[in-house]
Amino acid sequence: MPFTPKPWPRRLRSQEWYAGMTKDAIYHRAWMKNQGFPADLFDGRPIIGVLNTWSQLNPCNAHLDQLAEKVKAGIWEAGGFPVEVPVFSVSESAFRPTAMMFRNLAAMAVEETIRGQPIDGCVLLVGCDKTTPSLLMGAASCDLPSIVVSGGPMLNGYWRNETVGSGTHLWRFSEAVRAGTMKPEEFVEAEASMSRSAGSCNTMGTASTMASMAEALGMALSGNAAIPAVDSRRRVIAQLSGRRIVQMVKDDLKPSDILTREAFENAIRVNAAIGGSTNAVIHLLAIAGRVGVDLTLDDWDRLGRDVPTIVNLMPSGQYLMEEFYYAGGLPPVIRQLCEMGLLHRDALTVSGRSQWEEVREARNWNPDVIRPPERALAASGGIVVLKGNLAPNGAVLKPSAATPALMVHRGRAVVFEDIDDYKARIEDESLDVDETCVLVLKNCGPKGYPGMAEVGNMGLPPKVLRKGITDMVRISDARMSGTAYGTVVLHTSPEAAAGGPLAIVRDGDWIELDVPNRRLHLDVPEEEIARRLAAWKPTVPVPEGGYARLFHLHVEGADKGADLDFLKGCRGAPVGRESH
Structure with a gap:
């Protein structure tokens, strides 16, 4: 775009502090000079x-x-x-x-x-x-x-003649330990190569x-x-x-x-x-x-x-x-x-x-x-935006890091109410889950976690990993690390903590993912969805004070960038009045 520079020299913003012989200007220059700055540095x-x-x-x-x-x-x-x-x-x-x-x-x-x-x-x-x-x-x-x-x-990281990527290999090695194909002591040994x-x-x-x-x-x-x-x-x-x-x-x-x-x-x-x-x-x-x-x-x-x-x-x-x-x-x-x-x-x-x-x-x-x-690694590599009755405001998926065979999938939901519920149950051998299921994680969005942590790339159940399975469809209102991979649906909006449809998904519900058609669908009758949403009550408390409360009350959804609502727009940098 054409740009026309302004004429130089001209009076700069900093001169409102430092220029002239007023009491305020002398005050500002004098304090800066205690660091040994010569007077001519304040000349404009x-x-x-x-x-x-x-x-x-x-x-x-x-x-x-x-x-x-x-x-x-x-x-x-x-x-x-x-x-x-x-x-x-x-x-x-x-x-x-x-x-x-x-x-x-x-x-x-x-x-x-x-x-x-x-x-x-x-x-x-x-x-x-x-x-x-x-x-x-x-x-x-x-x-x-x-x-x-x-x-x-x-x-680059290197371990046993293998190139190691920070973050990416953390997830891979962690899954290998849980699958029993890597020893914990080898994981610790590899640690030194991840960030060298x-x-x-x-x-x-x-x-x-x-x-x-x-x-x-x-x-x-x-x-x-x-x-x-x-x-x-x-x-x-x-x-x-x-x-x-x-x-x-x-x-x-x-x-x-x-x-x-x-x-x-x-x-x-x-x-x-x-x-x-x-x-x-x-x-x-x-x-x-x-x-x-x-x-x-x-x-x-x-x-x-x-x-x-x-x-x-x-x-x-x-x-x-x-x-x-x-x-x-x-x-x-x-x-x-x-x-x-x-x-x-x-x-x-x-x-x-x-x-x-x-x-x-x-x-x-x-x-x-x-x-x-x-x-190309992927002919269509952009971030996919999915919508449907499970994500009215949208959710995202990264095709280049996903498994092609899972891009169209229908599976039974295995639901975790929050990250603590996930951690408590994911390694339980009695968990009713197989590789065809869809792992669903709630209450990990901007208000829910709070802050929207990088937990969306949920580790798979050990009973599935031991079969040699390395990917499953996962859905959450969380984020995931940019170093992570998998068929992971993220940023589901509105988030569960704000009463989005993700909040009312139950174990055994069927979910359809259709990436080519940009669709994320909860296969439950509309009347039942409406009944569940009407009965929903918030489970994430509003923080009592401090920045956490400010954040909770003013953060926007992931679909809007999760900024605070009162920070939108360019407000400029005017020079205010002061007097000493």
Whole structure:
């Protein structure tokens, strides 16, 4: 999209704090000078907030303190004034009850950090699953010039001469132990190989998916998504991003200029091509809501339906993020989609150039990692949106990670009322279940868990695993890890805790899954469904106080991005009045 830079020089937002000889200006400058900053740094040059999600309790992001130094070097080089600002860091591996519950809190904190402080632009230093969407949501709400720098994926894991994908092999090895084909001590031995360097998951999990989404949206420099965390080129792109944000401030190139309807349509199609995480659905819906783009679940199904999955990465395929980077990373994927006529070539990026200008010279160095369309992992790789009397507002499924034979299936429901019920009963040898059944998990949506945890890829009953069965149809209002796989129906909306039809499913009910026709049907007479819904009463209590109560009362459904209802829309970053 055409973009016209604003004239430079001009008065910047930060000058409302630092310019002039008023008492307030002297107060602000004097306090900053206790860090040894020279007076001429307050002369009107762009002040850039380096919003850093570094945390030692967030292993994916524990190296971002080092990356921040390279970002700051780039800002200094371009004539800017970098200020590093720690922001809420949501760790996927440690936060309870689930990191997803705190994505919105992090976004709210980031938004107010941007709005309330004297900065003219932002570098969003992200890595772990929720840090990318939360910082993008906050930045979109404020609409100051912003650029994403991802921490990058960790190196490949290896165990007994087998390539090990973080997350994906955790699920596989766990099932093998429960099936009796792997010893517990071997599982522990393999543990050391799963996360052997700094960085986020080395599979196409949610972290790498969201890094790819940031690049596909145009909010990161081309090539940002795939560079391994410990590769020197990760530090190079951090420094280049620091340089770039200064010019973005001078040009007044804002998120609202980049995050257009066309940008989101591009991202949805790129997600299909890379076999991206189902979590991208919720996060892109939330980001779109913040910038005022009317994106819906139906858009996901419509736009992704005819896009082939051409990136051969776990959990859908064979390779890991290292091989993806060596093959060329995301740029040749975007180029391929552009040449197929599937993307908006003119969509603007943070570079000031279009997507097509960024990728037209990109090369694919390994056609088994980034496959040609005729050798795609899945001819129709987009996220499937299912609807029916069991999911009136929609549910999602990832075809590239599912079993083709189960895409049309009718089975008897085996119902778990919540995650505790599932854990208590799934290994019971007397459980009335076989591989033809449909496992149903309730009360794990945004209100139910609370927060909507990644428990939708329920482990199979040991009695089924011992038969050599590795997949069953599973349905829930939960999410699943982007590293997971299986014929798993997720995000069923409305959720059970809000009185959706999932809440009234009973053991022995028959459920029909028809992916080609996008149908999810509870085979129970309409009169009986109406009777059950009329008799339903909430079982999930409203928290007594704190953020948990705020979240419960205001969180929207998964079909709307699970954001808080009062955070929708771009509210800008005005400078408020103050006096000392």
